Amino acid sequence: SQKIEQNSEALNIQEGKTATLTCNYTNYSPAYLQWYRQDPGRGPVFLLLIRENEKEKRKERLKVTFDTTLKQSLFHITASQPADSATYLCATHTGTASKLTFGTGTRLQVTL
Amino acid sequence: ETGVTQTPRHLVMGMTNKKSLKCEQHLGHNAMYWYKQSAKKPLELMFVYNFKEQTENNSVPSRFSPECPNSSHLFLHLHTLQPEDSALYLCASTAGSGGASGDEQFFGPGTRLTVL
Numbered sequence: 001s002q003k004i005e006q007n008s009e010a011l012n013i014q015e016g017k018t019a020t021l022t023c024n025y026t027n028y029s030p031a032y033l034q035w036y037r038q039d040p041g042r043g044p045v046f047l048l049l050i051r052e053n054e055k056e057k058r059k060e061r062l063k064v065t066f067d068t069t070l071k072q073s074l075f076h077i078t079a080s081q082p083a084d085s086a087t088y089l090c091a092t093h094t095g096t097a098s099k100l101t102f103g104t105g106t107r108l109q110v111t112l
Numbered sequence: 113e114t115g116v117t118q119t120p121r122h123l124v125m126g127m128t129n130k131k132s133l134k135c136e137q138h139l140g141h142n143a144m145y146w147y148k149q150s151a152k153k154p155l156e157l158m159f160v161y162n163f164k165e166q167t168e169n170n171s172v173p174s175r176f177s178p179e180c181p182n183s184s185h186l187f188l189h190l191h192t193l194q195p196e197d198s199a200l201y202l203c204a205s206t207a208g209s210g211g212a213s214g215d216e217q218f219f220g221p222g223t224r225l226t227v228l
Contacts, residue, residue, distance in 0.1 A: 041222070043219030046217065046218070049216065089155070091155075093214070104154045
């Protein structure tokens with residue numbers, strides 16, 4: 001079955017820099033990857049979806065890439081702000097209807 | 113109320129208690145989900161309902177019993193839980209059946225459950 005791997009270590013960056021988070025999948029190339037943001041004690045909030053035929057997707061300061069050769073998606077936040085501090089989750093379907101598989105998430109800490 | 117709501121937000125129960133978690137979505141969605149989130153672990157899908165019918169049971173122990181009386185409401189009935197069941201329980205909904213279509217999941221705030 002599909003497995004999603006994210007760096008479980010926290011990522012600490014300075015305000016104004018670009019944060020880059022990595023999501024690797026282990027099995028077949030999924031039809032899409034989704035990215036969510038989760039704040040402590042809250043449910044995840046959807047940010048972006050990128051399909052396998054898309055190399056890149058942007059939304060304001062966010063950019064997601066999808067590399068089927070590397071089996072990897074990168075999530076970038078440009079001009080990062082302390083308010084961007086949160087855990088970011090990567091997810092995709094398992095191949096069966098309705099089932100979404102999530103990674104453990106990477107915690108981002110943006111400092112002044 | 114908008115989006116997906118969950119009650120209670122916090123719950124402490126003993127191993128012999130019976131309690132229920134409630135989820136309501138105000139989005140007109142057709143699919144609803146229960147997830148379990150434990151520390152340092154990925155979100156674990158527990159159950160999926162499409163148009164009130166259960167379509168996924170991810171090998172969840174029978175001490176967790178879901179109920180979906182209509183497309184807007186979802187319950188998780190709990191009885192004789194174990195301390196390792198302590199976690200954040202999240203409800204979510206999607207417009208379609210999720211999965212291969214890529215529908216974004218709308219999550220509720222979760223219920224923080226502690227089993228003593």
